[in-house]
């Protein structure tokens with residue numbers, strides 16, 4: 422009887438293992454899940470979301486009517502602000518930051534609040550056709566004390 426029970430248990434455990442390995446197959450191809458807050462009339466925000474998806478991010482886009490409030494809540498000071506505000510693995514990403522920099526952020530895990538590309542850089546993902554290299558602007562890191570540093574120069 423005891424043997425039968427353990428065989429039954431092993432079979433159940435096997436089914437769960439199989440199910441979880443199949444469920445885990447998709448996230449290995451996904452870089453990370455990122456939530457993007459934006460105004461619904463923002464076109465370049467959609468362009469940036471397309472860029473993130475092309476680069477392997479799973480994007481949850483949320484339209485919000487009060488973006489200044491979102492930015493204030495996430496600690497994005499006025500001088501760092503752009504259009505959309507995103508959150509990925511606890512980090513804040515403000516504006517047209519290239520996916521490559523977000524991947525580096527997630528890899529290096531610096532002690533910062535997040536990254537920002539202030540304003541609307543013309544040669545940035547979402548602002549120019551997808552696939553063109555980012556050019557002529559900076560990606561900054563910032564922390565909760567207001568310290569801002571250069572993260573990447575394009």
Ligand SMILES: [Cu+2]
Pocket residue numbers: 465466503504505517541547
């Ligand atoms: Cu924009």
